Amino acid sequence: xxxxxxxxxxxxxxxxxxxxxxxxxxxxxxxxxxxxxxxxxxxxxxxxxxxxxxxxxxxxxxxxxxxxxxxxxxxxxxxxxxxxxxxxxxxxxxxxxxxxxxxxxxxxxxxxxxxxxxxxxxxxxxxxxxxxxxxxxxxxxxxxxxxxxxxxxxxxxxxxxxxxxxxxxxxxxxxxxxxxxxxxxxxxxxxxxxxxxxxxxxxxxxxxxxxxxxxxxxxxxxxxxxxxxxxxxxxxxxxxxxxxxxxxxxxxxxxxxxxxxxxxxxxxxxxxxxxxxxxxxxxxxxxxxxxxxxxxxxxxxxxxxxxxxxxxxxxxxxxxxxxxxxxxxxxxxxxxxxxxxxxxxxxxxxxxxxxxxxxxxxxxxxxxxxxxxxxxxxxxxxxxxxxxxxxxxxxxxxxxxxxxxxxxxxxxxxxxxxxxxxxxxxxxxxxxxxxxxxxxxxxxxxxxxxxxxxxxxxxxxxxxxxxxxxxxxxxxxxxxxxxxxxxxxxxxxxxxxxxxxxxxxxxxxxxxxxxxxxxxxxxxxxxxxxxxxxxxxxxxxxxxxxxxxxxxxxxxxxxxxxxxxxxxxxxxxxxxxxxxxxxxxxxxxxx
Amino acid sequence: xxxxxxxxxxxxxxxxxxxxxxxxxxxxxxxxxxxxxxxxxxxxxxxxxxxxxxxxxxxxxxxxxxxxxxxxxxxxxxxxxxxxxxxxxxxxxxxxxxxxxxxxxxxxxxxxxxxxxxxxxxxxxxxxxxxxxxxxxxxxxxxxxxxxxxxxxxxxxxxxxxxxxxxxxxxxxxxxxxxxxxxxxxxxxxxxxxxxxxxxxxxxxxxxxxxxxxxxxxxxxxxxxxxxxxxxxxxxxxxxxxxxxxxxxxxxxxxxxxxxxxxxxxxxxxxxxxxxxxxxxxxx
Ligand SMILES: [Cu+2]
Numbered sequence: 001x002x003x004x005x006x007x008x009x010x011x012x013x014x015x016x017x018x019x020x021x022x023x024x025x026x027x028x029x030x031x032x033x034x035x036x037x038x039x040x041x042x043x044x045x046x047x048x049x050x051x052x053x054x055x056x057x058x059x060x061x062x063x064x065x066x067x068x069x070x071x072x073x074x075x076x077x078x079x080x081x082x083x084x085x086x087x088x089x090x091x092x093x094x095x096x097x098x099x100x101x102x103x104x105x106x107x108x109x110x111x112x113x114x115x116x117x118x119x120x121x122x123x124x125x126x127x128x129x130x131x132x133x134x135x136x137x138x139x140x141x142x143x144x145x146x147x148x149x150x151x152x153x154x155x156x157x158x159x160x161x162x163x164x165x166x167x168x169x170x171x172x173x174x175x176x177x178x179x180x181x182x183x184x185x186x187x188x189x190x191x192x193x194x195x196x197x198x199x200x201x202x203x204x205x206x207x208x209x210x211x212x213x214x215x216x217x218x219x220x221x222x223x224x225x226x227x228x229x230x231x232x233x234x235x236x237x238x239x240x241x242x243x244x245x246x247x248x249x250x251x252x253x254x255x256x257x258x259x260x261x262x263x264x265x266x267x268x269x270x271x272x273x274x275x276x277x278x279x280x281x282x283x284x285x286x287x288x289x290x291x292x293x294x295x296x297x298x299x300x301x302x303x304x305x306x307x308x309x310x311x312x313x314x315x316x317x318x319x320x321x322x323x324x325x326x327x328x329x330x331x332x333x334x335x336x337x338x339x340x341x342x343x344x345x346x347x348x349x350x351x352x353x354x355x356x357x358x359x360x361x362x363x364x365x366x367x368x369x370x371x372x373x374x375x376x377x378x379x380x381x382x383x384x385x386x387x388x389x390x391x392x393x394x395x396x397x398x399x400x401x402x403x404x405x406x407x408x409x410x411x412x413x414x415x416x417x418x419x420x421x422x423x424x425x426x427x428x429x430x431x432x433x434x435x436x437x438x439x440x441x442x443x444x445x446x447x448x449x450x451x452x453x454x455x456x457x458x459x460x461x462x463x464x465x466x467x468x469x470x471x472x473x474x475x476x477x478x479x480x481x482x483x484x485x486x487x488x489x490x491x492x493x494x495x496x497x498x499x500x501x502x503x504x505x506x507x508x509x510x511x512x513x514x515x516x517x518x519x520x521x522x523x524x525x526x527x528x529x530x531x532x533x534x535x536x537x538x539x540x541x542x543x544x545x546x547x548x549x550x551x552x553x554x555x556x557x558x559x560x561x562x563x564x565x566x567x568x569x570x571x572x573x574x575x576x577x578x579x580x581x582x583x584x585x586x587x588x589x590x591x
Numbered sequence: 592x593x594x595x596x597x598x599x600x601x602x603x604x605x606x607x608x609x610x611x612x613x614x615x616x617x618x619x620x621x622x623x624x625x626x627x628x629x630x631x632x633x634x635x636x637x638x639x640x641x642x643x644x645x646x647x648x649x650x651x652x653x654x655x656x657x658x659x660x661x662x663x664x665x666x667x668x669x670x671x672x673x674x675x676x677x678x679x680x681x682x683x684x685x686x687x688x689x690x691x692x693x694x695x696x697x698x699x700x701x702x703x704x705x706x707x708x709x710x711x712x713x714x715x716x717x718x719x720x721x722x723x724x725x726x727x728x729x730x731x732x733x734x735x736x737x738x739x740x741x742x743x744x745x746x747x748x749x750x751x752x753x754x755x756x757x758x759x760x761x762x763x764x765x766x767x768x769x770x771x772x773x774x775x776x777x778x779x780x781x782x783x784x785x786x787x788x789x790x791x792x793x794x795x796x797x798x799x800x801x802x803x804x805x806x807x808x809x810x811x812x813x814x815x816x817x818x819x820x821x822x823x824x825x826x827x828x829x830x831x832x833x834x835x836x837x838x839x840x841x842x843x844x845x846x847x848x849x850x851x852x853x854x855x856x857x858x859x860x861x862x863x864x865x866x867x868x869x870x871x872x873x874x875x
């Protein structure tokens with residue numbers, strides 16, 4: 001941990017880094033066939049076939065140096081890696097040994113509504129002691145995951161990898177194949193966390209602006225500019241340093257269930273093509289993933305093959321999956337480094353020719369701050385805050401950016417346009433409207449805009465195959481992402497889930513889903529049971545997504561064709577946001 | 592890969608024969624059906640008809656949440672906050688507290704507030720005792736309105752008041768509060784409070800705070816005169832070992848005015864009182 005500020009005492013370091021030796025056994029790839037990372041007592045098992053038995057149990061785990069309870073699936077956190085085959089009908093008997101109701105959701109899977117696993121909405125849930133049988137045909141392939149969709153169970157370990165082999169020949173060839181699940185582990189009870197942020201929305205922000213940062217900003221940018229800037233945030237009662245809540249002050253970040261100190265390792269042989277399937281199973285954490293020394297070729301996104309894109313780094317939002325191919329050219333260890341978006345901690349693993357090898361762990365990058373552009377304020381591009389690799393100015397100071405960030409360095413920002421359509425009224429649940437919104441798909445995101453690395457953007461994604469439904473949308477459904485950070489209330493169009501009914505669409509209808517983010521947080525919006533095709537300038541090669549990360553002040557649109565009737569959740573996948581109300585249902589009625 | 596590939600028709604055959612009654616009971620559905628790659632979804636095909644079974648499907652189209660609710664966005668929260676629990680030392684030391692407890696959801700909350708001072712040097716008399724029970728409702732993005740009753744409970748004669756106030760975040764995160772009170776015998780009062788948390792470091796917080804009290808009429812029994820009766824201000828430096836546990840040191844200054852000043856003189860109190868304080872801030 002570097003630049004960690006004053007919260008990281010020795011104990012804290014141990015907590016963030018976790019236990020050494022936990023699950024440290026290297027994953028051993030098989031020789032010929034693509035091998036999957038398994039084995040080792042702490043590692044999840046791998047299950048194949050078309051009939052599965054899963055059980056959720058309350059067990060004790062030790063991820064941080066202290067024992068804590070977990071919601072394990074088949075006895076491990078993460079749960080077992082499930083392998084399905086496209087074209088099969090799968091049957092899953094899920095036994096609930098937890099003291100509370102549960103429901104397992106198959107994230108990104110197209111299936112009948114009652115099989116989707118959302119208690120309360122799609123089925124009654126699986127009661128304690130009960131077994132529920134899921135049964136449905138598998139009509140897709142690729143990298144997915146599954147997780148409990150009840151309360152805060154997912155935060156305490158109820159998630160696992162789902163890999164579906166294609167019915168025909170796979171498009172992607174690799175010699176080794178490793179799923180890499182990223183998650184944010186916490187000891188203790190997530191309900192206490194929810195309660196804490198309700199009382200104090202900055203509870204876990206230990207990087208807030210202080211008298212010290214005021215003085216350093218004033219030295220750098222001048223006193224009056226600094227005062228003006230502080231006043232404009234103060235007027236909004238917002239803190240640009242609050243990017244995510246909770247942060248690494250609470251979390252230990254895991255790769256395949258292993259904390260950084262345990263150094264989960266994947267093996268390769270020189271010259272091999274290694275497929276890494278990154279899955280973000282975190283409750284709230286976004287990660288920026290890189291493997292210093294290696295170029296990652298992004299080949300498969302959200303379960304769908306995409307035209308390969310070569311990158312140095314990629315940001316993975318909550319609930320997203322990205323598969324990359326790497327080809328190590330040297331016989332040495334490489335660090336798989338996934339720093340959280342807040343730069344308050346990281347998950348770490350190693351890619352190496354032999355078990356036990358390590359490579360240097362890079363320093364975390366400067367921490368981004370929100371800018372006035374994120375607030376949807378009308379600004380000249382040069383005034384937009386952004387982070388600099390040297391850390392001298394990490395965003396946030398309006399008007400001062402011209403000195404430190406030449407316009408030419410800024411990439412991909414599209415012209416802004418006024419946010420007029422149906423702005424939700426300022427209210428208890430709507431803290432702000434973004435006055436100017438823009439297409440920000442070409443930006444990699446805060447903190448990554450100005451680093452000297454190739455970072456994946458959503459604008460670059462192209463599906464391999466043209467979309468299956470070429471019809472133009474018949475109508476547009478616009479949703480504003482809204483919230484009040486101080487009250488920790490989140491919703492759409494200024495309403496919590498419990499205050500409004502479902503949005504009705506028809507089976508087979510072609511419509512456009514448009515999101516405008518009025519908050520200063522990024523929200524990964526997930527739609528169950530159907531695909532969202534991102535309108536990113538790719539013509540008919542729009543990428544098919546199950547989750548769309550919507551940046552602050554972003555205006556993004558997607559095309560959707562509902563494939564089955566029922567009430568399908570549409571929600572932010574940040575657990576604490578959706579439990580606080582950022583949840584809707586899309587009711588698909590018979591045509 | 593996207594929605595199945597070439598073999599999907601074969602897969603769909605498996606699918607149809609493999610369906611048991613409980614899973615085909617999925618409501619009207621386009622699914623499962625072959626979705627050939629690179630072709631248009633055939634929406635002209637009649638949708639699968641519903642068959643009898645568990646009845647799950649029919650419910651999933653009815654109502655916002657047929658089996659309860661998928662989330663708990665109306666959850667009840669509970670917090671107890673002891674803002675000040677401090678000794679004020681000097682000539683005639685005393686202990687002062689200022690606390691509040693609330694419980695409720697996002698819109699409906701019950702607040703209990705309590706403040707007062709325990710005068711160890713003055714025969715253990717409790718003064719400035721002020722207890723309130725309020726209903727709180729958010730009215731705007733930063734402000735709540737609170738209404739209820741206040742009862743002055745201490746060693747002096749009790750008084751009952753109706754209370755109506757607002758509390759919230761003013762510019763630059765100043766926490767402010769203003770409440771008007773009406774007593775059963777025609778007295779009115781006003782109290783204002785404001786404080787601000789200045790983070791010196793991530794855990795060291797300097798908090799300026801100021802409270803004022805105003806009364807419409809004199810009340811000799813409680814030692815208050817008409818007009819501005821007193822100002823109580825403090826500057827406290829706390830160290831947040833955790834957010835919920837923060838000891839502090841500081842100074843507090845209290846000053847009485849007008850009629851209250853006179854009555855305080857009469858009763859042998861000091862009208863101008865600067866003290867060193869040490870205490871603890873806690874919340875749950
Ligand atoms: Cu969100």
